Amino acid sequence: MERNSNDVRGLLSRMPDNTAFKQQRLPAWRSHLTAWAVLPGFFTTGAFFLGMGILLILSAKSVKEIEITYTSMCSNCAKLRENASNFYKECTCSVPFFIPEKMPGNVYMYYKLHNFYQNLRRYTISRNNRQLLGEDITNVENCAPFQRDSNGIPIAPCGAIANSMFNDTILLSYYPHSSTRINVPLLSSGITWWTDKHIKFQNPRSNNLPSAFTGTTKPPYWRKPVYQLDPENPENNGFLNNDFIVWMRVAALPTFKKLYRRIHRTGPFANGLPAGNYSFDIAYNFPVTVFKGEKGVVLSTVTWSGGSNLFLGIAYLTTGAVMWLAAFSMTAVHLKMKKRNIVSES
């Protein structure tokens, strides 16, 4: 008897389980491309893309943007900077320009570099985030070739990125009349990412910033040490200097613009920049002609879709159009084939 019951159990255990999983009968939805799903899908998506494309183009068109490349305008300075021996010589350059239309709302000032490869592999890795956290400012690991100066003193901030920081000063002046000149108030705050300013970059903990950086030296291309970057605002110094933080977020492509200043909306500029004559007063420090680069300034308003880039709008419009075209041809093919099938079946 006992053996028998064992046998029964044995038999049950040998028989594969009748589960949906093991028998490959899991309840499932079989997907296939039916005309009822594909064609309406194409038409609606196409319509959405067309609409979005128009919207994006309109929005990009609404952006007021002025770009001035000043390398050639300041050719004297550019020449001067090509020679490294003139490192400490000042060179200023004034670039007048005209804003034909009022730039309403918030206006942002960017500097733009052409042919500057911030994305070179060896360049992008030449930094030390631990040092920039202010925890261990003598940590210059990974910063080759700018780890230490010739005396062996660690560089702070170390690395090629920091060393090559953009160091032109650009001031904007407004000329309501040919004789009157108003300096446009510029804000250097609010130009960084919150996470960069509050997490990624920290000054060494100390009451006195210069003493916190003792034992380190400035990068070779810098004129001033890192704790004297902004003489006007003591808070905007050290690793927390806004321009420094912006520079350290390396650009993806060799032509890029970085936010430099925001127009402070006070006085005559409460509603943006009025149309009229302006000029940039540039302290030309950053050499670009040595590597066949160019630099410029951009003044721009923004909308919900960002800057004045038409690419996205055009791409959406094109994609939408192509989808409609495809949808129409697919419908035609489908109807024709259906007809033929019906004919052949009957």
Added chain:
Amino acid sequence: LSGGLSSSLNEEFCLDDNNRIHTSKYNVLTFLPINLFEQFQRVANAYFLFLLILQLIPEISSLSWFTTIVPLVLVLTITAVKDATDDYFRHKSDNQVNNRLSEVLINGRLQSEKWMNVMAGDIIKLENNQFVAADLLLLSSSEPHGLCYIETAELDGETNLKVRHALPVTSELGTDISRLAKFDGVVACEPPNNKLDKFTGDLSWKDNKYPLNNEKIILRGCVLRNTSWCFGMVIFAGPDTKLMQNSGKTKFKRTSIDRLMNTLVLWIFGFLVCMGIILAIGNSIWEHQVGDYFRAFLFQDEVVKNSIFSGFLTFWSYIIILNTVVPISLYVSVEVIRLGHSYFINWDRKMYYSKKETLAEARTTTLNEELGQIEYVFSDKTGTLTQNIMTFNKCSINGKTYGKLFSPLKKIFPLLFSYNKFQFYDHSLVESIKLGDPKVHEFFRLLALCHTVMPEEKNEGKLIYQVQSPDEGALVTAARNFGFIFKSRTPETITVEEMGKVVTYQLLAFLDFNNIRKRMSVIGTNDTFEFGGEGLRTLAIAYRDLNEEYFKEWFKLLEEANREFDKRDECIAAAYEEIEKDMMLLGATAIEDKLQDGVIETIASLSLANIKIWVLTGDKQETAMNIGYSCNMLTDDMNEVFIISGHSAAEVWEELKKAKEILFGRSTGFTNGYAFCEKLQELKRGSTVEESVTGDYALIINGHSLGHALEANLQSEFLEIACICKTVICCRVTPLQKAQVVELVKEYRKAVTLAIGDGANDISMIKSAHIGVGISGQEGMQAVLASDYSFAQFRYLQRLLLVHGRWSYFRMCKFLCYFFYKNFAFTLVHFWFGFFCGFSAQTVYDQWFITLFNIVYTSLPILAMGIFDQDVSEQNSMDYPNLYRPGQLNLLFNKSKFFICIAHGVYTSFALFFIPYGVFYNLAGEDGKHIADYQSFAVTIATSLVIVVSVQIALDTSYWTVINHVFIWGSVATYFSILFTMHSDGIFDVFPNQFPFVGNARHSLTQKNIWLVILLTTVVSVMPVIAFRFIKVDLYPTLSDQARPLKSHRRQPRRTSSRRSGYAFAHQEGYGELITSGKNMRVKNLHPTSGLGKTMYNSTSWIENLCKKTTDTVNSFSLDRTVKL
């Protein structure tokens, strides 16, 4: 060859190894080094090791070491765990074997000793049913003449018993321990080898030399049967034994997809090198034009390097970055998918045979997708197509026919007998027996007498018949059921219980069956009357009354014939002919070997799937043809059935020529048989000729003709004709020929072949075909052990191929397409980016993303698709065998498909890079802050990529189970959660240099235009795919597209021809010689306890006789002894 071993008991100078065996590869200490060494011998792993080394060179390293080491370690670990488990089980079995006990003669006493301690030169005592511990020289045994019986199933798969003789001088030693202990013979023999059927050596003992051959040797792995004890001296121990010398040489089968995959990986590798070269040249140019100045600016006073050298370094850097086009996880994923498919086969209840509790089993887990590409099936007949259960269901006695075939129209209740569930559908026969019809009695008496069955009385008085062939058993069992019970036999007598009365017959002569006479006779007497009879086991039963004088005269003749030296066989045959004449025909029997259930339907269905089925059988032509008709492979409305049965090459050539003329008409002509090279070339090129031939043809060829047809000058003609024919049946073929036919088709048709069989004689063809299937049936497990797949019934083949095979192939192809697409889309973005980053080998993505993309973000959805996907339901794949065609034509994954996948991947990578590029060119955030930085760019492209490939896998998945949902949605969710984790403040605080992307995800992914980029990229990448697929379904619908919407309905295959049943015939010599010689009879009073273990017959002697007597065997194939019905 001598000198391999000289051993003697007293001197103990022998090979120093003991009997311990190691099949395991590792131990705890050696596992890691050896396993790693083995793994790095694989090209893929070695390649990644190479990459790892490259990454450690700082000048080149463009990726952190962890991007390669994480996947590599994962892959190595998975494989190592698998190897370790396998080895653990080998250790376990080794230990079990090594610790088996055996009785060894030590210091004049028998002692139990572990197998591993047995040394060459030891004398071992074996008992009945024990496994043999080492290769032994048989010294003496319990049986007369020093005979002993062994079963060699573990060695060569043959279940029949074999006889071994001890030398007369040693058999005298008997069981005398003291004399055995003094035995000091020296054996000189050949060195250890793997030839199971050969042994040469000699024994020097007491100043005499005795030659030794295989007959004196018992090999390790055999089992002693029907012999209560025997003594043997160990000649070879442990790894020197023939069993061990034979092991571990299994041929490794690879699928065609495997081979294609390897080629493609090489191509991809070439492609990778090309990309590297392009980028390196680009780098040299860039350095020359721009980089020199720019670098001088960036890195100040750095020594300006040669731009060519910079290009060289860049090449290696790009090889590292772009290495993901050669996907390391490919091989592991493929293995996982195949394993999944194998489990589905094992779990399939529809391939479970409840009567025998047999599961279908995927014994090899690496061949599944090949099951979806089979073009030729080579099937054994007996036991594969038929049940190999012989039933006695018709007889004709004295002109009256008894027994009807079961007819479904008229329900006839079968006679039920107490034994063996025997059924017979005719009551009148029982009536005749009761009435005492003498002819009927004579008929059954004859059946009970004329055979070679051995009876065995089990406890409780149960009578078991040990039969050599199932049909013989069927006849004796039938006689027993009708009241003529064969009780026992001695060399001189046969005892039969006739209708309750026990009668003992004197056995005077036994004329065993052979293939020339095709009959067998027993001449016997009892007290009352002389009796002579002849039983043609085939069908007819006849008898002859002999008077004593005639018999004595004839017997003298026979004895003379036996003494004859030169023409002994002829004389004996003549003597047999003399007495086997003037017989009275009593009647005839019909033994049926029934077809298995569902064979007809399966064959019909497989034919519809364009799978050609060739039957290769050891049976004779008539039987094979009958089976062919009964399973509809041959039909009455066939245009022509070619029968090739010529005895010489010329005849075969003539017959083939005729067949060809009928097929093609005379115009085509026939090559002279020596221009075969061109012919084979043609065959290789394709099947253009076949298309021109219409109509159904069948080819039947027998063994000796096949021998000629397989010769080099005829094989092309044979193959050509055979491939045109709808049905090919090869009968009376040897196991070797079976394998040769398979090889021929494999080689010249470049087709995927499957061999299915159940017996030891099918092993060679099972091993040589791409896929071997074993039927776990009547003939033991040998075929199963050699097979790749096994199940209990032929009909499961339909499900294995049409459902499991088709799905496996379909899934694997989809998997590969997607896998290559995915990796190209992923990797080529770096290539495009190279043109915008000064070819500096800068990666587009975060390094962690590169590490995790293949193994975390995208691995599970593709595995789920590879394991669970179904294009059509199983019912549809069974109902529409045409759906199998794409696999045979290799349509779903081939080189052009591969290029399409690659092109798709390249296109996607293009969209993935250039759309964000266009947008980022002059981009500002909504708050005016710049967002066109490298990190945002990386996150945007990575997110787009994950979404695009997820949408793509969603499109490719045609069968959305819960698991697919979980994996696909889960992967996207995992991506985002890992992304946010790695970009979080916490992890940055701990590892600021490893996770520099802090805050990036939350900043970028809250920007509207980033999402617009992702949406655009996704639509642009996926839309063309949908459009193309939709149009393709409309314009060129595949079969599965058409089958999908159809409601499944069962179609009954039509039966085109009248059903014939397959009657089986025995055609093999029995073991009458052994019976009459009495050699295998136990002398009762000597060993009253020993019972018959198993079927016993002297296979060696009948095989010898067979070889001597049969003239019709072209290849006297003495190695493959098993000749099966």
